[in-house]
Amino acid sequence: MKIVETAHEMKLAAPVLASSSIEVRNEALRRVKTALLSESQRIFEANQKDLIAAEKNGVNSAVKKRLIFNEKKLEDVVAGIDGLIGLSDPIGKVLLDRILDDGLELKRISVPIGVIGVIFEARPDALVQISSLCVKSGNCAILKGGKETKETNRVLFQLIKNAVVAAGLPEGCLFQAEAHSEIDELLQCDQDVDLLIPRGSNAFVQYIMDHTRIPVMGHADGVCHTYIDRDCDLEQAVSIVTDAKTQYTAACNATETVLIDRCIAREILPLLQAAFQEAEVAVRGDQEILPLLEEYGFHFPEGMEPLMGEEDYHTEYLDKICSMKLVDGVEEAILHINRFGSHHTDAILTENQKTAERFMQMVDSAGVYHNCSTRFADGFRYGFGAEVGISTSKLHARGPVGLEGLVTYKYRLYGHGQKVGDYASGKSQFHFRDV
Amino acid sequence: MKIVETAHEMKLAAPVLASSSIEVRNEALRRVKTALLSESQRIFEANQKDLIAAEKNGVNSAVKKRLIFNEKKLEDVVAGIDGLIGLSDPIGKVLLDRILDDGLELKRISVPIGVIGVIFEARPDALVQISSLCVKSGNCAILKGGKETKETNRVLFQLIKNAVVAAGLPEGCLFQAEAHSEIDELLQCDQDVDLLIPRGSNAFVQYIMDHTRIPVMGHADGVCHTYIDRDCDLEQAVSIVTDAKTQYTAACNATETVLIDRCIAREILPLLQAAFQEAEVAVRGDQEILPLLEEYGFHFPEGMEPLMGEEDYHTEYLDKICSMKLVDGVEEAILHINRFGSHHTDAILTENQKTAERFMQMVDSAGVYHNCSTRFADGFRYGFGAEVGISTSKLHARGPVGLEGLVTYKYRLYGHGQKVGDYASGKSQFHFRDV
Numbered sequence: 128m129k130i131v132e133t134a135h136e137m138k139l140a141a142p143v144l145a146s147s148s149i150e151v152r153n154e155a156l157r158r159v160k161t162a163l164l165s166e167s168q169r170i171f172e173a174n175q176k177d178l179i180a181a182e183k184n185g186v187n188s189a190v191k192k193r194l195i196f197n198e199k200k201l202e203d204v205v206a207g208i209d210g211l212i213g214l215s216d217p218i219g220k221v222l223l224d225r226i227l228d229d230g231l232e233l234k235r236i237s238v239p240i241g242v243i244g245v246i247f248e249a250r251p252d253a254l255v256q257i258s259s260l261c262v263k264s265g266n267c268a269i270l271k272g273g274k275e276t277k278e279t280n281r282v283l284f285q286l287i288k289n290a291v292v293a294a295g296l297p298e299g300c301l302f303q304a305e306a307h308s309e310i311d312e313l314l315q316c317d318q319d320v321d322l323l324i325p326r327g328s329n330a331f332v333q334y335i336m337d338h339t340r341i342p343v344m345g346h347a348d349g350v351c352h353t354y355i356d357r358d359c360d361l362e363q364a365v366s367i368v369t370d371a372k373t374q375y376t377a378a379c380n381a382t383e384t385v386l387i388d389r390c391i392a393r394e395i396l397p398l399l400q401a402a403f404q405e406a407e408v409a410v411r412g413d414q415e416i417l418p419l420l421e422e423y424g425f426h427f428p429e430g431m432e433p434l435m436g437e438e439d440y441h442t443e444y445l446d447k448i449c450s451m452k453l454v455d456g457v458e459e460a461i462l463h464i465n466r467f468g469s470h471h472t473d474a475i476l477t478e479n480q481k482t483a484e485r486f487m488q489m490v491d492s493a494g495v496y497h498n499c500s501t502r503f504a505d506g507f508r509y510g511f512g513a514e515v516g517i518s519t520s521k522l523h524a525r526g527p528v529g530l531e532g533l534v535t536y537k538y539r540l541y542g543h544g545q546k547v548g549d550y551a552s553g554k555s556q557f558h559f560r561d562v
Numbered sequence: 563m564k565i566v567e568t569a570h571e572m573k574l575a576a577p578v579l580a581s582s583s584i585e586v587r588n589e590a591l592r593r594v595k596t597a598l599l600s601e602s603q604r605i606f607e608a609n610q611k612d613l614i615a616a617e618k619n620g621v622n623s624a625v626k627k628r629l630i631f632n633e634k635k636l637e638d639v640v641a642g643i644d645g646l647i648g649l650s651d652p653i654g655k656v657l658l659d660r661i662l663d664d665g666l667e668l669k670r671i672s673v674p675i676g677v678i679g680v681i682f683e684a685r686p687d688a689l690v691q692i693s694s695l696c697v698k699s700g701n702c703a704i705l706k707g708g709k710e711t712k713e714t715n716r717v718l719f720q721l722i723k724n725a726v727v728a729a730g731l732p733e734g735c736l737f738q739a740e741a742h743s744e745i746d747e748l749l750q751c752d753q754d755v756d757l758l759i760p761r762g763s764n765a766f767v768q769y770i771m772d773h774t775r776i777p778v779m780g781h782a783d784g785v786c787h788t789y790i791d792r793d794c795d796l797e798q799a800v801s802i803v804t805d806a807k808t809q810y811t812a813a814c815n816a817t818e819t820v821l822i823d824r825c826i827a828r829e830i831l832p833l834l835q836a837a838f839q840e841a842e843v844a845v846r847g848d849q850e851i852l853p854l855l856e857e858y859g860f861h862f863p864e865g866m867e868p869l870m871g872e873e874d875y876h877t878e879y880l881d882k883i884c885s886m887k888l889v890d891g892v893e894e895a896i897l898h899i900n901r902f903g904s905h906h907t908d909a910i911l912t913e914n915q916k917t918a919e920r921f922m923q924m925v926d927s928a929g930v931y932h933n934c935s936t937r938f939a940d941g942f943r944y945g946f947g948a949e950v951g952i953s954t955s956k957l958h959a960r961g962p963v964g965l966e967g968l969v970t971y972k973y974r975l976y977g978h979g980q981k982v983g984d985y986a987s988g989k990s991q992f993h994f995r996d997v
Contacts, residue, residue: 138900139897139900141926142896142900142923142924142925142926145923145926146923146924225944225945227938227943227944227945231934231938233944233945235961240956240957241926241956321956322956322957336775337775340771340772342777342955342957344957360979363979366979366981367979367980367981369981370981370982370983371981371982374981374982374983374986375982375986461577462574465573465574465577487974488577488580488581489577489581490577491576491577491580491676491972492972493972493973494972494973494974494975495972495973495974495975496974496975496976496977497974497975497976497977498976498977498978498979498980499666499975499976499977499978499979499980499981500977500980500981500982502981502982503662503666503975503977503980503982504973508662508982508985508992509660509662509668509973510660510662510668510992510994520777521675521676521756521757521970522675522757522777522779522957522958522959522970523957523958523970524957525970525971525972525973526670526972526973535956535957535958535960536960537926537927537928537929537930537960537961538928538929538930538939538944538960538961539922539929539930539931539932540929540930540931540932540934540938541931541932541933541934542931542932542933542934542935542938543933543934544795544798544801544802544933544934545802545933545934545935545938546801546802546804546805546806546809546934546935546937547805547806547809547810547935547937547938547943548805548809550943551809551810557943557945559945
């Protein structure tokens, strides 16, 4: 069946899934967990095939590491499912309950978004996480994972799909796309697909955004900043910046640019140089800071110009490379971040509460942090159980997107024959009262 | 100054407006109200010029009626501003407050969307409503009204802008575009404009959606349904349907299609015919219902084929014309509405609670109504004070969009030196606790 037909059938199944009880959706998750545990050998064998193919195809070691699905990964995804089962039902929540007039009651109630298309990287645990989140939130999902894990994904998806259908959820609630060409088909399904969540490289996400009329949730860039203020705790600042830059460089929430308050440059730079040398971080900077970086013996990246022009501050390295810049205090830091950042996650390091509040207020990002690492921007670390992605859009979900980001609401109005004409003519008046 | 430059400067002013206190924003609204009242003669004189020009240009009477800005309209907008002043601050609300671990606190806080472009029809009261909503919600706005009210808009805008700046809000927080060519310029400002709200014809809204990368809030179609169930109160049903169809036919929330439970067709049709004859409503229908409509003496539209094919049920008339169809109970009504509707507002008329709940649950629209008129879908009637529009999008705001739809949130994380590495290594554990 073509994706467009699958999506159309899913659209019809969506209200059925949306009206399923939380008991059935939790039972589905329990069955998924049982299936994964009892069929673990089949999953591991499929994963071996993917790993052997990756070896043969010369897939690089960073990607290969993500392909692995072993006992440890299984434990993690099962713990994730247990966490999800424990969370309260995100749908059917009464967000507003207002009497408009005698016998005319308005309720705003959370409902699933409907049909979601998720295109994600080659990571088998991502498939389990995403499908579990969609089941719990009552959303139908079309899933397309990276081709490097196709054997593992096929087994995982079959186990998951069978488990949720056996629990009583509609047959058409989950679908796995396998061919790359199906992505372009999916982009055309704006009549039936309510939301796309692409995960992957900037270029890929931008391609999705440019080629569909379906709303897209996610982010193309993750240019995160850490600003070191004059009033910081120097030792703490060095330790946080090092974590933010190096704890996992390939993540979108890794710090890419370190802004340093000009008046403490000569205090912090030697400490930072020692930490960066140990962590093997190379640096780049503009005409002002570059001589200082040279003076203190920082390491520069290979095959890349250490001198940065202004526009270079938009760069997301996803590597052990860091843009450096001196700024004239918190105000210039705010201007720089709002201009060159990607509105993802930005941190200030300072012991001055007033300076911190100014930064937290004025920086226009999904996450603004005080005295901690930008790497905390993550659904699990926010206590959301899991995430389908991180959104830099300001509409609807912003930041890590878990269950709450997968629901919207609808208004229900309960009346007893009320007509607008009576209110327009003045025969009736509204008497608003929140319940 | 070009729109692109205006938008860029506005983007820089946005965090300043966002951090203004509610006292200053309410004071700005009070000053707007005072200015409108004390300068009412100037406004009325400008409005006279627009009315004379409309007369000269042969503008049709429905549009001319909307151009009028008189004492009554002034009273209405002033009452609207008073209502807005009375509402609580939509920004700075703590939506989530969670301790992640000792000394690591996460807050989700509502913030303005930022810079909003609103393109609206030739109605001077709309300009006052929209700019007041943006001021109260801390959003910068680029406003483009219909050219037929350009003299009135110019005076109104100048009064509003001067009043808010005098109250202490940033100079660049409001801008009025006057040339039609500036709309296309505005569509290009995706770096600086966070949201577009187009109001107007379907074709116009669709044009906007197809020609910009900026998120668009609103709706292209308003194909609303009223389903008359076998268990309805017949007299009440006729009265509600008539209101829903005729109270204001040009509105997006007017009912366009009436679905009738097949088994009560011969009971309700004669009653409906009498009501529609009095209200001068013409009808159309498919092969099944058309002979019945003829038999009961319904009136058919001039210059339009009374026989409808399946795809014709997507039609939005915005006139005293109504599509009619028989369905086999609530299940077929749900399928029809989810397929042919525009997910705006749909009603069921029945005394059977179980049937009603099934409809309210399964119809996938921003508003689902029981025993009342679809015309209630309106920000004022929902008690939102005013609205910038009605959204059929499922992401972010859905239904009438008032203050709450004009804010989003950001996550603030307050730490004491926490690094992700410590949590990844197991040295630290999260201890999630909602405050």
